Amino acid sequence: MFTLSSxxxxxxxxxxxxxxxxxxATSGHHVYIYDNNTSSLEKAKNNLALSLSKLVExxxxxxxxxxxxxxxxxxxxxxxxxANCNLxxxxxxxxxxxxQKVFSEIEKIVSGNCVLASNxxxxxxxxxxxxxxxxxxFIGIHFFNPATIMPxxxxxxxxxxxxxxxxxxxKLIDSWGxxxxxxxxxxxxxxxxxxxxxxxxxxxxxxxxxxxxxxxxWAMKEFGxxxxxxxxxxxxxxxxxxxxxxxxxxxxxxFDPRFKPALTQKRLLEGGFLGRKxxxxxxxxxxTLPEPQKNAELGKLIFNRIICMLINEATDALYYKxxxxxxxxxxxxxxVNYPKGLLKWADEMGLDNVLKTIQNLYDxxxxxxxxxxxxxxxxxxxxxxxx
Numbered sequence: 034m035f036t037l038s039s040x041x042x043x044x045x046x047x048x049x050x051x052x053x054x055x056x057x058a059t060s061g062h063h064v065y066i067y068d069n070n071t072s073s074l075e076k077a078k079n080n081l082a083l084s085l086s087k088l089v090e091x092x093x094x095x096x097x098x099x100x101x102x103x104x105x106x107x108x109x110x111x112x113x114x115x116a117n118c119n120l121x122x123x124x125x126x127x128x129x130x131x132x133q134k135v136f137s138e139i140e141k142i143v144s145g146n147c148v149l150a151s152n153x154x155x156x157x158x159x160x161x162x163x164x165x166x167x168x169x170x171f172i173g174i175h176f177f178n179p180a181t182i183m184p185x186x187x188x189x190x191x192x193x194x195x196x197x198x199x200x201x202x203x204k205l206i207d208s209w210g211x212x213x214x215x216x217x218x219x220x221x222x223x224x225x226x227x228x229x230x231x232x233x234x235x236x237x238x239x240x241x242x243x244x245x246x247x248x249x250x251w252a253m254k255e256f257g258x259x260x261x262x263x264x265x266x267x268x269x270x271x272x273x274x275x276x277x278x279x280x281x282x283x284x285x286x287x288f289d290p291r292f293k294p295a296l297t298q299k300r301l302l303e304g305g306f307l308g309r310k311x312x313x314x315x316x317x318x319x320x321t322l323p324e325p326q327k328n329a330e331l332g333k334l335i336f337n338r339i340i341c342m343l344i345n346e347a348t349d350a351l352y353y354k355x356x357x358x359x360x361x362x363x364x365x366x367x368x369v370n371y372p373k374g375l376l377k378w379a380d381e382m383g384l385d386n387v388l389k390t391i392q393n394l395y396d397x398x399x400x401x402x403x404x405x406x407x408x409x410x411x412x413x414x415x416x417x418x419x420x
Contacts, residue, residue, distance in 0.1 A: 052180030220285035251325035268308035
C-alpha cells in the first residue's frame with residue numbers, strides 16, 4: 034500500500050516528467066527527479082519555481098505550500114539516488130530499446146518491493162517490462178500533457194502485472210486528484226487509439242480536396258462543439274509527436290488501414306514544419322490565419338464524417354473489451370477534452386444513422402479503413418443504445 038511516506042522517483046526531467054513530479058510533490062510525497070542531463074535538471078528546477086510562483090499569484094496555493102512542494106522536490110543526476118523509492122515513473126523518449134535499457138539499470142538499484150512504471154503513450158507495457166527480472170511489478174501510468182492540468186491518467190497493466198497492483202496504483206493516482214481509467218495493453222491504449230480518426234479523417238477530407246484546413250477546423254468547432262479543430266490541435270501538439278504516435282499505432286496494428294498515416298502530415302515532419310513550436314505547420318503562424326468557408330451544408334458533412342469515424346473506433350474498442358464503456362467515454366472527455374463521450378454521442382445521433390454514414394463510406398471507397406465496427410452492426414436496427 035502506498036502512503037504519504039512513499040517516495041516517488043521520476044526518470045526524465047522534460048515537460049512531462051517535471052509535471053508528473055510536481056503532481057506527486059503537491060500531493061505530499063518526496064519526489065526524486067532523475068536526469069543524466071544536468072542542464073535539463075536545472076531548467077526543470079527553475080520551471081518548477083516559476084510554476085509555483087504563478088500558482089501563488091493566482092491564489093491557487095499559498096507561499097508555505099509552494100515552499101513545501103519545492104522542499105519535497107529533489108533533482109538528482111545519479112540513478113542511485115532512486116534506490117529508496119517505492120514507485121518509479123519513467124517519462125523519457127518514446128523508444129522501446131532506450132526505455133528497456135533504463136529499466137534494466139533501475140531494477141539493479143531498487144528494492145524488490147519498488148513498483149516500476151512507464152508513462153509511454155504508445156508503446157507496449159508488456160514489451161517494456163519484458164527485460165525486467167520481475168515484470169509482475171511493472172505497470173503503465175500514462176499522464177496527459179501538461180500533467181499538472183490534464184485530469185486523465187490511463188492505468189495499463191501488462192500481461193505479467195500482478196492483479197492487485199492495478200487497484201493499488203489506481204487508488205494512489207486517484208489520491209493525487211486525477212481521473213483514472215483502466216485499459217488493456219493494446220496500441221494507443223484508449224485515447225491515442227480512439228482519437229486517431231479526429232486527425233486522420235480530417236487529413237483524408239483535405240487530401241480529397243473537399244475542404245481546406247481552416248474550413249475543416251471551423252466545421253468541427255461549429256457543429257461539434259470541439260474547442261480546437263484537428264489541424265489547430267495537430268499544430269499545437271507538434272507533428273514530431275502527433276505523426277509519430279499515428280505511425281506507431283498503425284505499425285503495431287499490423288498496418289491496419291484504419292490507422293494509416295497521411296503523407297500530408299509526413300511531409301511537414303520531414304520538412305521540419307512541426308507546428309506552433311516552429312512557427313509553421315498546417316498554418317503559417319507568422320501570417321494572418323486563413324478564413325474558413327462557412328458553408329453550413331459542407332460543414333455538417335465534414336463533422337458527420339469525422340464524428341462517425343470516431344464513434345466507429347470507440348465502438349470497436351468496446352467490442353474488443355479494451356476498456357469499459359464508462360472508461361472509454363471518460364477518457365475522451367477528460368483526456369482530450371471532447372465535448373461529450375463518443376458512445377453517448379452515438380446514442381444521441383442514433384446507431385442506425387452512424388452505421389449508415391460508415392457503410393456509405395465503405396461502399397464508396399471499398400477500403401478496410403471504413404469497415405463498420407461489429408458491435409455497431411449488431412446493435413443498430415434494434416433500438417439499442419450503449420447506455
